Each structure stands twice: as structure tokens, then as C-alpha cells.
Amino acid sequence: MLTQEKLTDPSASFMQTMMSLFFTDEVTPYSGRKEVEALPPMETMVLGLMCLERTYNSEHFPNRLRFKYRSFSPRECGIFTEVGILGLVQRGYLRLASKRAETALNARDENVWGLGNVPFVVTAKGARRIGYLVADLRGGLYKDVVKELQAESREAAKSWWADVHVSMLG
Template identity: 75%
Template structure:
């Protein structure tokens, strides 16, 4: 990563590095990035990237980050963004509920209220490989090490959630 003073001079550099590592992993052609954008649309990319970069693998914590830390949207919009983004990632096979109880919590959620509640998720191997270039680029690690780390971090976070539920 570049020294801090270089980042503030040109803010387009971190943006370009981020986008390149997300959407241009193959040869550059007139259609480059279309397949990547279909497999990981921008909303899902933001949610998965935020989860992996902040080690936040819980739907309620994602919602709280959006609302309290980043102050991006209203409370309701944060719930919508987190729920739609996470469920999109689950549908694509990039995340999965951390346990049977987590799966049950998703199925039993109140559909009249946006947000998934307090549900942990685990990054799948497919999800770790898909977001791995971005995380490796921003963390400054090797891709293959980051893929393993992301899966291990999410599993460890899920174990902590299970302990909280039983107590």
C-alpha cells in the first residue's frame, strides 16, 4: 500500500486499485468486466467487501456499520441494503448461514421489517476466491493466503455467535 500522504494527493488511485481488483481480473477487452459484474453486482460487492475488510460476518453488524459508522443511509435503507446484499450473496453461493440455527433465523424473520437481524454468515470458498483479489490488494497480502484467512475469520466469528446464543 502507498504511504498516507500519497493517498490524499490522488484519491482516484485507491479507487482504481479497488475496481481493478474486483472487476478486471482477466484480459481487458471491450466487454471486460461484464461477467464479473454479473457474478458480483456492485451492491453485493460492497457488502462482501465490507464484511471481509472489517471482519464483520454478522448481518446486524453490517447494518450497524452502514448506519452508525459510515452514515450512508437512513436506518431503514441500511436494513434494506444489508438484507438484499447478503441474500444476493447467499443466492450466488458466496456466503452461507453459519449454522442450522442461523438458517432458521433467516426463515423465521419478520418480512414486514427490513434487515435480517442478528444472523452470522460464513464466507464460502467461492466467495473468498471472488473477493480475495480486492482484500489482498487492500490488506497487502498474498491472494492464496487471504482466501484461507477470510474463511477462517468467518468461521471463528460464527463460533462466537453460537456461544452467545446458547448462553
């Protein structure tokens, strides 16, 4: 009966998620503070959703927020995406997938929230930081998930370039 309750109780997965994010090191009276400073809540949500949803493109990400979760207006999705992703890039958890991605990012309309159609790759540092959360929620071993996240994001970046190349030809 306890197992059944765990599956239907959303607080159980919430607690498991928070524990895996903020208590992976030695537990002290200040546990979690360093982790929150290294990965603030907005960036945690962005990186977590990117990895759990396998959505490593700044155009697909706000669409997922808007239509799957129905939690934000289109403007809020753009703000969330731009601020969260650029914060992750600045912290070294994500990087632009290529020089072409950098060109696409620089070509975006700065008067509109959002980043346009730009692929990102999860760095080793980012995969290690979010790996416990993803392993807990997807199921799997931490070390395997860390490798998978990096490989998935690289594959997504390759398909982005193929899609851009085809649209340029067509």
C-alpha cells in the first residue's frame, strides 16, 4: 500500500527531486546553500526540463513550457527561456552547440524575449550537476545519465544543423 501512495503523491517525487539536487554532498547546517548559489531555482527548472524533456533547443523549449505545462504566457515563456538559458551558459552548464548556433543567437531580435532557434549542448559540468535529478526521475544510474545527457544534446544539435541546412536548400 505504501508503494501505491508514493506513486500518486506528488510530494514524494518533489522531495526526491529536491534531495537529489541540494543534498548530494556532506550534510551540514548549511547544506544546499552552495548548491542554490551554483544553480538558482530558475536555472534549475530550465536545465531540469531541458534534460528531462530532451529539449535542447531554445525555440522548442518555450513551446514545451507553453503548450505542455500551460503555466506561462508566451512572453513569460520567452523571458524564462532567455534568462534561464543564458544564466546556464554563463555558469558553464550549457554551451552553444556550434559557431552557427552562435551566429543564430547573435542574430536574434533583442527587442523580443526569447533566443530564437538556437541549439545548446549540456556540458560535463551541467550533466554532473543535474544528473542526480534526472537519474531519480527517469530511472537509471547517475554515471550513465551524465553520459546520456551529453550525448542526447549533441545529437539534438546535429539534427538542428541538418534541419537548418535542408531549410536553406528548400
